[in-house]
Amino acid sequence: MLLIVIGVALAAPLIAPTSPDIVDRGARLLAPLVRSAADAQHPQGMLHLLGTDSIGRDTLSRLIYGSRLSLAVGFAAMLLGALIGTLVGVISGFFGGIIEAISGWLIDVQLSFPFLLLAIFLLGALGGGKAAVICVLALATWVNYARIVRSQVLSIRNQGYVEAARAAGAGASRLIFIHILPNTLGPLFVVASFSMAQAILTEASLSFTGLGLDPSTPSWGTMLNDGRDYLLSAWWISTMPGIAIGFTVLGVLMLGEGLREVLDPRGSR
Amino acid sequence: MSTGPMFDARALTVAFGRSRVLGLRAIDLTIATGETLGLVGESGSGKSTLARSLLRLNRASAGSIRFQGRDITRLQGTPLRALRRQLQMIFQDPFSSLNPRLSIGRAIAESLIIHGLARGSEIQERVAASLAMVGLPATLASRMPHEFSGGQRQRICIARALCCRPQFIACDEVLSALDVSLQGQMLDLLARLKHQLGLTYLFISHDLRVVQRISDRVAVMYLGRIVELAATAELYAHPAHPYTGALLAAIPTPDPLIERARRFVALPGELPSPARPPAGCAFHERCPKASARCRTELPPLADIAPGHKVACFHPN
Amino acid sequence: MSEPLLAVENLCVTFASEHGAHAAVSQVSFSLRAGEALGVVGESGSGKSLTMLSLLQLLPNGASAAATRAQLGERELLRLSRDQLNSVRGREIAIVFQDPLTALNPVLSIGRQITEVLRHHFNLEPAPARLRAVELLTRVGIPDPALRMNQYPHEFSGGMRQRVTIAMALAGAPKVLIADEPTTALDVTVQAQIVSLIADLLQQTGMGVIWVTHDLALLARIADRVLVMFAGRIMESATCEELFTRPQHPYTQSLLSTLREGRTATTGGEAPMVSHADPAPVGCPFAPRCAWVMDICRATVPVMTPAAHGGQVACWKVTR
Numbered sequence: 001m002l003l004i005v006i007g008v009a010l011a012a013p014l015i016a017p018t019s020p021d022i023v024d025r026g027a028r029l030l031a032p033l034v035r036s037a038a039d040a041q042h043p044q045g046m047l048h049l050l051g052t053d054s055i056g057r058d059t060l061s062r063l064i065y066g067s068r069l070s071l072a073v074g075f076a077a078m079l080l081g082a083l084i085g086t087l088v089g090v091i092s093g094f095f096g097g098i099i100e101a102i103s104g105w106l107i108d109v110q111l112s113f114p115f116l117l118l119a120i121f122l123l124g125a126l127g128g129g130k131a132a133v134i135c136v137l138a139l140a141t142w143v144n145y146a147r148i149v150r151s152q153v154l155s156i157r158n159q160g161y162v163e164a165a166r167a168a169g170a171g172a173s174r175l176i177f178i179h180i181l182p183n184t185l186g187p188l189f190v191v192a193s194f195s196m197a198q199a200i201l202t203e204a205s206l207s208f209t210g211l212g213l214d215p216s217t218p219s220w221g222t223m224l225n226d227g228r229d230y231l232l233s234a235w236w237i238s239t240m241p242g243i244a245i246g247f248t249v250l251g252v253l254m255l256g257e258g259l260r261e262v263l264d265p266r267g268s269r
Numbered sequence: 270m271s272t273g274p275m276f277d278a279r280a281l282t283v284a285f286g287r288s289r290v291l292g293l294r295a296i297d298l299t300i301a302t303g304e305t306l307g308l309v310g311e312s313g314s315g316k317s318t319l320a321r322s323l324l325r326l327n328r329a330s331a332g333s334i335r336f337q338g339r340d341i342t343r344l345q346g347t348p349l350r351a352l353r354r355q356l357q358m359i360f361q362d363p364f365s366s367l368n369p370r371l372s373i374g375r376a377i378a379e380s381l382i383i384h385g386l387a388r389g390s391e392i393q394e395r396v397a398a399s400l401a402m403v404g405l406p407a408t409l410a411s412r413m414p415h416e417f418s419g420g421q422r423q424r425i426c427i428a429r430a431l432c433c434r435p436q437f438i439a440c441d442e443v444l445s446a447l448d449v450s451l452q453g454q455m456l457d458l459l460a461r462l463k464h465q466l467g468l469t470y471l472f473i474s475h476d477l478r479v480v481q482r483i484s485d486r487v488a489v490m491y492l493g494r495i496v497e498l499a500a501t502a503e504l505y506a507h508p509a510h511p512y513t514g515a516l517l518a519a520i521p522t523p524d525p526l527i528e529r530a531r532r533f534v535a536l537p538g539e540l541p542s543p544a545r546p547p548a549g550c551a552f553h554e555r556c557p558k559a560s561a562r563c564r565t566e567l568p569p570l571a572d573i574a575p576g577h578k579v580a581c582f583h584p585n
Numbered sequence: 586m587s588e589p590l591l592a593v594e595n596l597c598v599t600f601a602s603e604h605g606a607h608a609a610v611s612q613v614s615f616s617l618r619a620g621e622a623l624g625v626v627g628e629s630g631s632g633k634s635l636t637m638l639s640l641l642q643l644l645p646n647g648a649s650a651a652a653t654r655a656q657l658g659e660r661e662l663l664r665l666s667r668d669q670l671n672s673v674r675g676r677e678i679a680i681v682f683q684d685p686l687t688a689l690n691p692v693l694s695i696g697r698q699i700t701e702v703l704r705h706h707f708n709l710e711p712a713p714a715r716l717r718a719v720e721l722l723t724r725v726g727i728p729d730p731a732l733r734m735n736q737y738p739h740e741f742s743g744g745m746r747q748r749v750t751i752a753m754a755l756a757g758a759p760k761v762l763i764a765d766e767p768t769t770a771l772d773v774t775v776q777a778q779i780v781s782l783i784a785d786l787l788q789q790t791g792m793g794v795i796w797v798t799h800d801l802a803l804l805a806r807i808a809d810r811v812l813v814m815f816a817g818r819i820m821e822s823a824t825c826e827e828l829f830t831r832p833q834h835p836y837t838q839s840l841l842s843t844l845r846e847g848r849t850a851t852t853g854g855e856a857p858m859v860s861h862a863d864p865a866p867v868g869c870p871f872a873p874r875c876a877w878v879m880d881i882c883r884a885t886v887p888v889m890t891p892a893a894h895g896g897q898v899a900c901w902k903v904t905r
């Protein structure tokens with residue numbers, strides 16, 4: 001499923017009927033599958049498969065271009081969160097002691113803080129823009145990784161092969177990177193897919209509330225926002241991106257599950 | 270190389286955790302070069318802890334360990350890592366002793382890589398040689414652990430321990446997870462390797478039958494102390510410590526007539542918790558011969574015959 | 586002689602895998618009388634545990650069992666419905682497994698776990714259930730039972746935990762107790778205690794006990810009759826004394842010589858893992874390891890025939 005979305009995102013410039021930014025004031029709020037009036041560029045009027053929004057932009061095109069943005073943001077946020085979270089998890093699990101205490105405290109603090117407030121504060125401080133949004137999203141998700149990785153590390157640490165490696169003379173970095181970390185990857189992929197899904201949804205809600213990306217950029221979140229005022233009349237403006245988000249999230253989750261099964265070195269059982 | 274024993278531990282004490290529970294209490298032990306020392310005792314008696322101490326996988330809280338005359342008690346960093354080449358260990362559970370993500374060839378070569386003992390194709394050659402020594406074809410080096418049975422995995426672990434040509438190998442319950450018929454083969458393999466490569470073994474097991482077959486001397490442990498130490502034949506024929514006697518009596522013999530006629534009285538109770546050791550001799554709560562002295566005084570490990578030591582006020 | 590408690594004929598357990606169906610247990614037949622201890626000895630992969638699990642329909646996914654007869658008293662075990670099964674499990678037949686740690690729920694006190702079994706089977710009120718639980722704990726030799734009722738599994742040592750699982754097994758007052766490697770994970774002194782305990786229970790109740798193990802020597806103390814299994818088949822069955830003094834099958838002989846002299850009489854090699862997907866072996870499964878193998882052994886599976894010692898043996902060398 002995800003492949004479809006990725007394919008669409010990559011091929012956006014080729015398949016979108018038109019640029020997402022063209023504003024056709026004459027064709028505002030057209031329902032799906034309605035033709036717009038004829039004009040210079042399109043002698044028969046354009047067929048807007050999914051309708052247009054309040055200022056006449058083609059929904060389908062925006063949807064397609066939006067996929068790029070949402071996927072990119074979601075993926076980047078997931079990656080950043082994974083890196084930070086895994087690092088913290090491994091270090092606190094492996095070394096224990098005061099490092100573990102500090103990171104535990106950090107995690108608790110963050111979890112008890114309402115995310116939206118945190119987001120508002122940070123976005124205000126960093127200004128808007130893609131990079132800021134990605135950072136904020138990463139911040140929301142690193143905790144998931146940290147906890148899971150830490151508990152995995154704790155259990156793997158006592159396995160025979162880790163001790164055997166120690167007996168062979170392996171140092172901490174070898175133990176971590178060759179022995180412990182690769183064996184934590186399984187559940188990690190499930191967490192990763194889950195948090196990517198979470199990132200996409202969060203981005204959507206951030207943009208929906210106006211906090212996230214610039215409203216003119218075609219991301220699914222901003223599209224949801226645009227359609228807010230027209231939910232009853234021009235329902236397609238919000239519904240289409242909503243469906244797209246759901247579809248993508250489902251695809252991401254399924255991919256994560258599939259990856260985990262594949263990675264299990266014991267093969268299918 | 271010194272001419273003394275390979276290992277010389279004096280008053281070795283190891284404590285765990287914040288509450289400083291003693292896993293080993295003032296152990297005095299020597300292991301001669303080329304011998305196989307059997308170590309028996311129930312779980313919780315400290316056998317694995319002792320093996321790990323010798324390998325410096327844990328830190329002694331008191332006492333000293335000397336390896337070939339050199340004090341290794343507080344060794345750290347690079348010299349400790351260099352030491353690891355000489356001392357290896359094989360563990361009990363063949364299923365968790367191998368990293369499921371590494372091919373067995375890579376796992377075997379680990380010590381070679383860490384210590385820079387070989388490069389490139391030489392690594393493959395040495396891995397193949399190790400596999401051959403344990404009776405496995407070299408073509409299996411690229412396979413993953415889950416493709417092998419328990420007995421084969423244990424052999425792979427032996428190959429891994431041998432690869433860096435250590436002088437000493439601690440075998441910690443290496444046969445416990447294997448079937449009886451496999452145990453015999455594995456013991457033969459270990460004995461053969463010892464002669465081929467001039468190794469010294471510490472052989473830990475709770476199965477006294479197995480220990481008898483491979484050991485030159487046997488030490489019996491109880492709650493972190495050595496309570497008896499003697500040559501194998503002597504220990505099994507004339508056990509002096511009541512605990513040793515009970516252990517030997519508990520071994521089932523494959524003869525129904527003997528077994529049923531035995532009127533066997535099992536040793537009551539269980540090993541006391543190391544966190545709350547009894548005063549005096551740790552065994553007195555379960556000992557049929559316990560006297561007032563045993564309840565208050567700790568019997569020292571002393572000779573009752575040449576080469577036969579017991580820690581008991583009323584040895585047999 | 587009274588009717589047997591348990592009568593099994595031609596039991597087969599098959600695994601369905603992507604490589605096709607594979608027989609893990611074939612043509613196993615045995616019976617158990619009240620007050621009798623039946624020992625089942627075999628290596629890992631011999632199918633001994635699978636045989637027992639199949640009687641209670643506890644087989645893993647992908648495995649199925651079939652038998653000409655698998656009767657407990659009047660009931661056909663393999664044809665029971667879900668509800669009927671639940672009334673058999675624990676109540677008529679109870680199993681004690683190898684690892685007491687995983688058999689006990691770590692978050693419930695052991696008193697709670699035992700009383701739960703009692704209330705499930707006998708519909709007791711809490712108070713009488715507790716009393717009975719304390720009785721059971723005393724029976725299995727746990728000191729201070731009233732106090733220890735409220736403790737959790739991790740507060741017990743391995744041997745004590747196994748006693749608790751035995752108490753739970755006894756709670757249902759079963760007719761048959763299956764002990765699947767109950768002492769393998771325990772120290773030798775504790776093992777001796779548990780063996781004594783089971784021997785006492787055998788004498789005091791009319792229970793039948795099936796003791797599954799890979800350690801033949803253990804059975805010398807407690808078994809009345811012994812079945813020797815290899816690669817999913819029974820190789821030999823005899824009374825305990827006869828098996829130890831006049832073993833007929835080469836496999837039994839090699840097991841005994843390993844125990845007695847510490848030498849293996851076989852040509853080595855590992856037992857075939859029964860659940861692996863190899864093409865179905867032809868002939869006697871022990872042929873590759875047998876010192877007396879003949880052509881017929883490789884071609885045809887030997888059948889169980891009466892042997893000189895009054896039991897049965899499946900071996901061409903003996904029955905020719």
